[in-house]
Amino acid sequence: MxxxxxxxxxxxxxxxxxxxxxxxxxxxxxxxxxxxxxxxxxxxxxxxxxxxxxxxxxxxxxxxxxxxxxxxxxxxxxxxxxxxxxxxxxxxxxxxxxxxxxxxxxxxxxxxxxxxxxxxxxxxxxxxxxxxxxxxxxxxxxxxxxxxxxxxxxxxxxxxQGRKDRRISEALDYALDALIEAQYPNGAWPQSFTGSNRASSRPVKAASFPETWSRMYTARPYAEHYTLNDNVMGAVIETLLDAWDFRRNARYRDAAVRGGEFLALAQLPEPQPGWAQQYDAEMHPAWARKFEPPAITGGESQQVMRTLIALALRTGERRFLAPVPRALAYYRRLLLPDGRLARFYEIGTDRPLYFTQRYELTYDDSDTPTHYSFKVASH
Structure with a gap:
């Protein structure tokens, strides 16, 4: 004692x-x-x-x-x-x-x-x-x-500061207005922006699989793709909901809700009801960098589900929960033997995709570049 x-x-x-x-x-x-x-x-x-x-x-x-x-x-x-x-x-x-x-x-x-x-x-x-x-x-x-x-x-x-600094408030007004202007009519945001996307003539449609896709890197611009990679959409929606909480301006909530509606549209159809990292104007999974192919993603999809749940909780709109159960069931089937998920799964087959250190697409995970997570935790 x-x-x-x-x-x-x-x-x-x-x-x-x-x-x-x-x-x-x-x-x-x-x-x-x-x-x-x-x-x-x-x-x-x-x-x-x-x-x-x-x-x-x-x-x-x-x-x-x-x-x-x-x-x-x-x-x-x-x-x-x-x-x-x-x-x-x-x-x-x-x-x-x-x-x-x-x-x-x-x-x-x-x-x-x-x-x-x-x-x-x-x-x-x-x-x-x-x-x-x-x-x-x-x-x-x-x-x-x-x-x-x-x-x-x-x-x-x-x-x-009790909203006493006009310069801070004006910069916020400007930034939030620009963020809303950068939103596409279907509710998505690009990876980056220089101006408004509200008048875009892109069609509003649900995600689908392309009839064919190139296994070779296409090296096409991707900054204006509809982007989920690196939690772009989740971070924008969180920011707009915070702005709504702090400022009680319904425009911010409305833009966040439209973002959630895009996430529902972006869920790919059965039998692969997950999400891609980015989508082209036709709502097909698309290439970004040379190690980011058109595929179902095991990483960003988890962020999408967390964002949808947060949207339902913060707005009270339970419809945002609808995509989650079938996505969860799907990703449970994709778990690797060690309990993780591959970052990419092949369209049509669900086979895990990797890259060699020469950036050649492969099913083999023995020679992947070390700068990128080709396997991610499942949680």
Missing amino acids: VSLFVALAVLASDVPTVAEASRAMDRAVRFFRTSVSAHGGYLWRYSADLKKREGEGKADPDCVWVQPPGTPAVGMAYLSAYELTKRGYLLDAAREVGECLLQGQLRSGGWAHEIRFEPSARSRYAYRVDPERPRANDRSQLDDDMTQSAIRFLLRLEKA
Whole structure:
């Protein structure tokens, strides 16, 4: 019994007090703001001496990353700490992140994967706050939760400030309007956008299988395909529902609902009632990158089902649950011996598809590239 009390005392002494945790947070935030931050923004990783700085790739001292876990993610951490403690310096830190994102908002309404501040590099982008440059990059990215994460952070910052910062509110108005404009008539969003898709003449139809599909990479543009890859649609719908929660504007809910209606349309027909990573204008599974073929996906389909369930819960519309049971039953049949799912299953056969390191399509998983998940967890 004495030894038990001793052990408990040792364990208890290892638990920091509130004061100790608070001091540690103060030091960490001070270090991030004064030594790590660049122009109020952040990257993904830094060496101990801060000389090496990286997002998805190497970055110079005047470059910050939007793509998670970059600038918006750090801002969210500041806001979470502020909401728990109400310490003003944490809100100040979040405001710095907000200012950085304002400097990186594109004229098309969203954000690219990075924000540049060095003048020559910055001139390559069509930032709203800068003079207009007709040939500059103005493509807002929805891939990898880029634009969406920036909007969600700014929504939370707007709320934390009681909607008193007009510049934040105006940037949000602009971004959310652009996001709604980028939605296709069938409810889908592309991987990225430069303007409105609302007047698109593409047909509104349910997903179907092509009569034939190329097993060779087609190298065709895919940025404007209807995109589920990397949870594009799920992140957009989550963002719009958050905007509806925070701002009570029915336009945001309506756009999210149309997105859910697209997810129902995009479910492929029996006997393969799953989803593809991306669809062309005819609602056929389509090629994207050289290792992303037309196929049923075991990865993004799980995200689709979670999004449909979240939509049903947050809107009260149970119709969004209808596609889930038959998809679940289908994917249970596709489980690999180790309990995982292949990222891709062949149209018509359900055979798992992989790529060799030379990017040749194959049924063999022994020589796959290491930069991509060709097998995914099932949960």
